Amino acid sequence: MISKELKVRLDTFVDAILAIIITIMALELPAASWANHGNILTFLLAVAVYAVSFCFVANIWYQQATLFSTVNVIPRRVVLLEFLLTFLLSLVPPLTRLMSGDVENLSVMLYGALYLLITLVFRYIAETVVHQQTDDKDRMHEIYTSIYGQHNLENSILLAGLIGLAFFWPWVAYILYLIIPIRSFLTIDDDQRELTAITDMEPSGQKSYLDMTHTQQTQFRHLIGRYVRDTRRAKDQTSREAAWRTFSDTAQKQFDISASQLAQWFRATSQEAMRPEGNQADNGRRTRTRPASKS
Template identity: 75%
Template structure:
């Protein structure tokens, strides 16, 4: 493990690299005269690819910032993975320029391969950090898999299929590469919010959750995620209490868990109706690190 001070410096390093990457992508937008209509079309195509790359890189930054904010220390191997991640991200600008300049099968396939590789590396980083947050690593692994597993698998297969599609129909793959990152960007917080909420439940609640079938788990996670979102938006205690009542009634109706049981699972959260952000609650439960640790 590395110390909190070194983790902060790693965060700063990654932030700086990502800021430079986004700046380079913006500087590489074509600036030819619009007297020729072909230049206008080329410019807007380049902007579309830039938007895709921006959403993709910004999505990685936000997820990492959210992930690292929940822990004081991280495994040392994550540092090496972060260096690999930033190296791969640094390849986004040239491949963005390549694909926007010439939409052909090779350029789109290379962009897709980089997209897939970055996604897989970041997914491994996320899983590593999440698993080390609890002593019961097996249960946390099951929770992580229930939240991200099917989504990750579907996303990986989709990206791999797009690489194959780009060989035959590069323009179709090109358009899909524009849609997918923007969609992910707009739903950036959903999975992380659900994972945080389920991970903060009492152990008995987590065990009951893991015994549910897939559809029940999915419905329960969504209800919990909506509850956390509503309490964050609530302006006063009355609104927070109303969010809790709405949540418990929905869970009882749709999943069959009574409010009294939920109150036990989410204590002390239910008594306070999430008066504070759920990440602040997690930090308050975690013992403070007062010295550096090594592997």
């Protein structure tokens, strides 16, 4: 394990590299005169590729920032993987320029291969860090696999398939590469929100969740995700209570989980939802002042 101070410096280093990468991609957009209408199309294509690469890099940054905010120390092998990840990300600008300058099979295939490799490296980093957060490694592995496993497999197969597609129809693969990162960017919080909710459950709830079928697990996580979104949007205690009741009633109908059992699984969450407004405010003040008392 590395120290907390070294982890902070690693976070700063990665943030700086990603900021530079995005800046370089923006500076490399073509700036030819639009008097020639052909330059307009070239510019728009370059902007489209830049938008994709921006979403891709920003997505990696956000997921990493969210992931690393949950731990104070990380294994040394993660540091080495972070260096590998930043090296691969530093190749995004030249390959972005190559693909935007000439949409042909080799340039699109190289971009796709880099995309796939970065995704695989980051997923390994994420799995390593997530598993570190609990003493029950086997259970955490099952939870992580249930949430990310199918998605990661499908995404990897899709990216590998697009590399093959680019050999025959580079323009088709090019267009799909415009869609996939943007879609991931727009749904950036979903998997992480569901993972956090499941890992915060009581052990009995986690066991029951893992005993569900894959389809039931997916439906249950989506239900949790909707509840978390509703509570974040809630502006008062009445809205929070309504969100919990909706969540509880739906879970009982879909999965035959009683309200009391659900409250047991999500003990802290259910107590927060039903806590009087004044007590919540007091608790918020205590939570905010706690770090100062430690220092």
